[in-house]
Amino acid sequence: MRNKRYLRGILAILLALVLTLQILPQQATSTITSQAATTNSLANVNTRDGLIIQMHMWSFNNIKSKLPEIAAAGFKAIQVSPIQGAKNSSEWWSLYQPINQSIGNPLGSRQEFQDLCSEAEKYNIDVIVDVIMNHVANQGKGQEDVVSDQVSSEFKRTDFYHNKGQCSDWKNRWAVTQQGIGMPDLNTQSSEVQAKAISFLNDCIACGADGFRFDAAKHIETNVGEDANKAWAGNYWTNVLGNLTNKNVFIYGEVLDEANSESDNIQGYASFMSVTDHYYGSTLRNAVKSSNLSVAQNWNVNLPANRRVSYVENHDNYEHNESGINDDQRKIAWGILAARDNVTPMYLSRRTGSMGSVGTTDFENTEIAAVNWFHNAMIGQSEYLRYSNNNSCMLVDRGRIGTAIINEGGSFYLSSATNLTSGTYTDNGGSGATFNVSGGTITGNVPGNRIIVLYQDGINPTPSTSPTVTPIGDVVKVDPATPVVGQPVSITYNATGRSLTNSSNVSLHWGYDNWKNPQNVPMTKISDNTWSVSVTVPESATTSLNLVFTNGSVWDNNSSANWSFTVSKQSSPTPTPTVSPIPSQKVAYFDNSSTNWNNVNVYVYDESGSSVKQVAAWPGVAMTKESNGLYSYTLSEDWNTGTTRVIFNNGGSSQIPAAKQTGYLLEGKMIYQNGNWIIYNGNNPVQSVVAYFDNSTYNWSNVNIYVYDESGTSVKKVAAWPGVAMTKDSSGLYSYILPDGWSTTSTRVIFNNGSTQIPSANQQGYLLQKSMILRNGTWSEY
Numbered sequence: 001m002r003n004k005r006y007l008r009g010i011l012a013i014l015l016a017l018v019l020t021l022q023i024l025p026q027q028a029t030s031t032i033t034s035q036a037a038t039t040n041s042l043a044n045v046n047t048r049d050g051l052i053i054q055m056h057m058w059s060f061n062n063i064k065s066k067l068p069e070i071a072a073a074g075f076k077a078i079q080v081s082p083i084q085g086a087k088n089s090s091e092w093w094s095l096y097q098p099i100n101q102s103i104g105n106p107l108g109s110r111q112e113f114q115d116l117c118s119e120a121e122k123y124n125i126d127v128i129v130d131v132i133m134n135h136v137a138n139q140g141k142g143q144e145d146v147v148s149d150q151v152s153s154e155f156k157r158t159d160f161y162h163n164k165g166q167c168s169d170w171k172n173r174w175a176v177t178q179q180g181i182g183m184p185d186l187n188t189q190s191s192e193v194q195a196k197a198i199s200f201l202n203d204c205i206a207c208g209a210d211g212f213r214f215d216a217a218k219h220i221e222t223n224v225g226e227d228a229n230k231a232w233a234g235n236y237w238t239n240v241l242g243n244l245t246n247k248n249v250f251i252y253g254e255v256l257d258e259a260n261s262e263s264d265n266i267q268g269y270a271s272f273m274s275v276t277d278h279y280y281g282s283t284l285r286n287a288v289k290s291s292n293l294s295v296a297q298n299w300n301v302n303l304p305a306n307r308r309v310s311y312v313e314n315h316d317n318y319e320h321n322e323s324g325i326n327d328d329q330r331k332i333a334w335g336i337l338a339a340r341d342n343v344t345p346m347y348l349s350r351r352t353g354s355m356g357s358v359g360t361t362d363f364e365n366t367e368i369a370a371v372n373w374f375h376n377a378m379i380g381q382s383e384y385l386r387y388s389n390n391n392s393c394m395l396v397d398r399g400r401i402g403t404a405i406i407n408e409g410g411s412f413y414l415s416s417a418t419n420l421t422s423g424t425y426t427d428n429g430g431s432g433a434t435f436n437v438s439g440g441t442i443t444g445n446v447p448g449n450r451i452i453v454l455y456q457d458g459i460n461p462t463p464s465t466s467p468t469v470t471p472i473g474d475v476v477k478v479d480p481a482t483p484v485v486g487q488p489v490s491i492t493y494n495a496t497g498r499s500l501t502n503s504s505n506v507s508l509h510w511g512y513d514n515w516k517n518p519q520n521v522p523m524t525k526i527s528d529n530t531w532s533v534s535v536t537v538p539e540s541a542t543t544s545l546n547l548v549f550t551n552g553s554v555w556d557n558n559s560s561a562n563w564s565f566t567v568s569k570q571s572s573p574t575p576t577p578t579v580s581p582i583p584s585q586k587v588a589y590f591d592n593s594s595t596n597w598n599n600v601n602v603y604v605y606d607e608s609g610s611s612v613k614q615v616a617a618w619p620g621v622a623m624t625k626e627s628n629g630l631y632s633y634t635l636s637e638d639w640n641t642g643t644t645r646v647i648f649n650n651g652g653s654s655q656i657p658a659a660k661q662t663g664y665l666l667e668g669k670m671i672y673q674n675g676n677w678i679i680y681n682g683n684n685p686v687q688s689v690v691a692y693f694d695n696s697t698y699n700w701s702n703v704n705i706y707v708y709d710e711s712g713t714s715v716k717k718v719a720a721w722p723g724v725a726m727t728k729d730s731s732g733l734y735s736y737i738l739p740d741g742w743s744t745t746s747t748r749v750i751f752n753n754g755s756t757q758i759p760s761a762n763q764q765g766y767l768l769q770k771s772m773i774l775r776n777g778t779w780s781e782y
Contacts (some may be wrong), residue, residue: 028334042376043516046660049379050075051338052076052078053078054311054314054627055345057356058356059470060116063116064120082095082215092355097132098154099148099155113207117208126211133187133197133220134216135219136148166179175231176218177232189236203621205249210479212249214254218256218269223236226265241272252276254276257279275303275307278310279310280337285325288408291391291392298699306653307345310344313325315348318350319351332451334341336406339383339404345375367429369431370453371406374398374402374404393446394406397418399419403455405450407447408748413445415443427461429451433450475545475717476493484567489545491533497554498556500550500551500554502529505523506525507549509548514543521533533676543567547564587635587664588648589680600625625741629745639775645666656672691768691769693705697776701753704726705720706752706765707724708748709742723750724736749765
């Protein structure tokens with residue numbers, strides 16, 4: 001709700017040619033082709049990483065009828081218009097003037113909402129509800145402070161409201177949170193008002209809601225940031241969000257950063273939820289209006305990683321005639337947004353008729369769907385932006401495996417630097433355009449007014465006819481020989497004579513059941529060209545464990561056959577593998593060096609009984625920091641081996657395993673370290689040397705690190721200038737783990753964004769002797 005005084009207001013279809021989330025590299029010089037995806041492509045995407053479509057004013061039944069097309073277009077979540085009882089009116093804004101906190105209004109009944117949620121689940125689509133918790137409907141123009149006669153009697157109590165009048169000073173934080181925005185302002189510090197909100201939100205969850213957009217969120221006070229220790233501070237967000245029955249729902253708030261940081265407190269809200277980067281939409285629209293796409297390079301506000309929700313336009317922009325762009329411009333602007341990293345993009349289906357009618361369906365456009373699936377497939381890949389065709393074309397590189405070319409201008413011949421792996425690529429958006437990448441340069445003819453989507457061959461691996469492929473010789477060994485579901489498995493890789501011979505680092509790229517939930521795990525070098533790692537076979541695995549190996553640029557995928565090992569549901573009768581015995585004492589350890597959380601909690605639970613047993617309600621209990629830097633928590637003896645599970649979290653939105661995933665099975669002493677859940681043998685783990693970079697001072701859109709060592713007869717380097725992209729972690733810092741084999745007495749680093757560098761040109765890089773950080777211009781021990 002904008003802060004203005006005026007009144008506001010089963011699987012029947014094969015999906016289109018799109019990407020899946022599974023990323024399986026093939027040979028670098030192969031031809032890149034698209035593959036068909038199924039609805040399972042959305043199964044492992046979470047809402048925060050995926051894309052949202054706002055079904056503005058659509059009825060629940062009309063949305064339900066379009067679910068196959070929405071899934072085919074690659075949207076992970078739908079956002080429905082407010083579902084609360086609303087002021088009697090045919091105008092769109094009436095839904096934003098609620099008369100109660102109950103489900104059901106002209107868009108549909110409670111049962112129809114439940115039916116929508118149930119059907120959406122079949123397509124792996126989440127349902128986000130737009131909720132209005134800040135205010136209720138007013139009596140009409142000139143009576144903004146008066147509670148409407150239509151408001152439910154339970155909300156007629158005077159003490160349920162702030163009763164401070166209407167806001168006129170949008171730069172005054174007290175006024176923004178304690179006065180109205182055109183409607184009676186609920187007293188959100190009241191425990192009774194909070195209790196009603198909790199009851200309503202949990203009822204939505206019980207009906208199948210997977211997330212919430214809090215309308216006018218910045219008008220509900222916090223107890224952090226600019227509100228901390230202020231007279232108006234309140235515990236609304238802590239109490240309400242902390243009492244939701246499902247802690248894994250996606251939450252974001254409408255926080256319009258349009259006055260100044262003191263009145264908006266956007267960073268404070270970002271500590272509780274994702275927030276809107278509302279005015280980046282204006283930036284996008286200005287970029288396409290001017291045909292200068294470089295205008296869209298910088299975000300409107302600095303936000304923590306994975307806390308940004310943005311859009312080309314939302315219902316407010318559209319209904320207030322603020323968009324001012326045509327359909328082609330809207331497509332190009334969306335292409336930019338959907339191709340980028342560190343954002344949850346939201347697409348608007350515009351209202352076309354009366355309340356409940358079907359809105360625009362341009363989301364079915366082939367180019368829109370192609371860039372959507374590109375976004376889903378590039379999760380976790382850093383971005384690098386370039387421009388061509390007089391800035392009317394933007395190239396968005398995602399790691400080395402994908403590039404989106406968004407061209408608003410006319411057709412032209414492209415010759416540009418690129419991060420893509422060498423090879424021949426064909427547009428997955430249907431234009432038929434092909435591009436060649438060689439020596440870090442991409443060339444080819446770009447069609448006019450087009451979104452081009454290129455990605456590395458093998459992103460969607462073709463399942464083999466048999467779940468088991470016999471390993472070649474002794475290249476790959478697993479212990480036990482038949483991995484057991486829910487149990488650790490040790491994987492050893494011998495790179496001798498193969499494509500990864502003499503690599504300084506090797507990672508395992510693995511999945512299960514023909515490449516479900518693929519992920520990368522760094523391996524430990526145990527001898528020359530021999531690497532090892534332990535992972536836990538997911539309990540959902542039914543057929544196979546799938547493996548390939550990489551050093552970040554070169555891959556060993558067994559000549560495209562991959563390695564696959566049959567998994568068992570129970571322990572194999574073969575001899576017990578040689579592992580450390582599981583002690584009777586149950587201790588969970590957490591290595592915080594890669595997450596850098598300020599708070600480390602563990603949520604302990606057991607679902608084997610008739611009810612869930614837990615040490616403490618979410619987020620659990622604080623872990624103890626040991627002298628070796630690890631965090632630990634020791635369980636009492638009454639917790640069962642084989643059924644006790646743990647989830648690590650920072651007390652906010654970050655958790656391991658991720659939301660909606662089963663916690664780790666705790667058997668004896670175990671540790672989460674470097675992405676692995678493994679048995680802890682009591683020895684201090686080897687501490688990696690890590691370079692950190694605090695980008696808050698520089699605000700670079702790309703952060704690279706150039707690593708080199710001049711102590712030998714020739715310069716040793718991880719990669720040619722500008723080096724490699726750094727990883728942005730949950731705390732907002734960028735980090736890079738120094739590979740094994742690098743000296744801690746002569747290795748130096750230079751940070752850069754591709755053009756600007758620190759230290760500056762012609763200066764020696766920083767010496768990396770231990771884990772160090774560059775913060776506010778100072779290089780110091782981390």
